Amino acid sequence: MTSSQAEFDRHSHWFTESSLTESSRSGDCLICSNLVHSERQMIHSFLWEGMMSSQARTDFLEGGGFCPRHFWIAKRIEEDEWPSGGIGVAILCESIVAKAIQDLPNPKELSRRPAIGPFREKPRVEVSSPGSDCIFCRDQRDREESLVEILEFLKHKPGWSEKLAQSPLCVRHALMAFRMWREPVDKLQLRTALDEYLCQLQTDLKEFIRKHDWNYRHEPLGREKNAVIRAIQALTGLARQFPVQKFGAEGGNANGTRER
Ligand SMILES: [Zn+2]
Numbered sequence: 001m002t003s004s005q006a007e008f009d010r011h012s013h014w015f016t017e018s019s020l021t022e023s024s025r026s027g028d029c030l031i032c033s034n035l036v037h038s039e040r041q042m043i044h045s046f047l048w049e050g051m052m053s054s055q056a057r058t059d060f061l062e063g064g065g066f067c068p069r070h071f072w073i074a075k076r077i078e079e080d081e082w083p084s085g086g087i088g089v090a091i092l093c094e095s096i097v098a099k100a101i102q103d104l105p106n107p108k109e110l111s112r113r114p115a116i117g118p119f120r121e122k123p124r125v126e127v128s129s130p131g132s133d134c135i136f137c138r139d140q141r142d143r144e145e146s147l148v149e150i151l152e153f154l155k156h157k158p159g160w161s162e163k164l165a166q167s168p169l170c171v172r173h174a175l176m177a178f179r180m181w182r183e184p185v186d187k188l189q190l191r192t193a194l195d196e197y198l199c200q201l202q203t204d205l206k207e208f209i210r211k212h213d214w215n216y217r218h219e220p221l222g223r224e225k226n227a228v229i230r231a232i233q234a235l236t237g238l239a240r241q242f243p244v245q246k247f248g249a250e251g252g253n254a255n256g257t258r259e260r
């Protein structure tokens, strides 16, 4: 048994292998695809049963609740999965609002004028972001690292080099692999593949920009037509990490009957 094989068995992440196989079907970064899927599953099960546990609720609140992206994902999941109207997100909102009230500054603090002269430099305003220690972001970071690590072992199994070539890692996940992978040959192969991918993307972007010119607009579009989306995804992750807002879903339910 090779050391890589032993290492993989030690991890015994056969379930991760099958979940990554599923992720490879989209053709997008393997890790990004897997994370988008797993975070939805996690939030769904938190709304379904996790939040009934007071320990889970406490951890959630201590992390400041959801970060903005996970908050909207939770809202969207509830709309999709509990069509007659769930109250999970409402209960969580109520707890977060209660904490926000509790954390309001003491009126005495606000009654004091800050001791800053007109020509003194203003101090930086430090206000923590909402859900700055979101438990789903934390879990996402752990899962992300473990997926990158496992991928190096999977890469040596039959069929996996092809899967990786068809669903190339985004820049962030490739940079993580350069830090975490052990074998220089694996890292060098990944670097070559990423370099080729980015150079092709650069060519496609140039072509996209060139064809925008009035003189060349009559030319039919080629592979550069979706270059901007591919570039944003390679640089910042998949577009589908963001929940899609149902049109007209800002208030009440879809037909507005609960609006007052
Ligand atoms: Zn990625």
Ligand SMILES: [Zn+2]
Pocket: 066, 067, 068, 069, 070, 131, 134, 135, 136, 137, 138
């Ligand atoms: Zn989050």
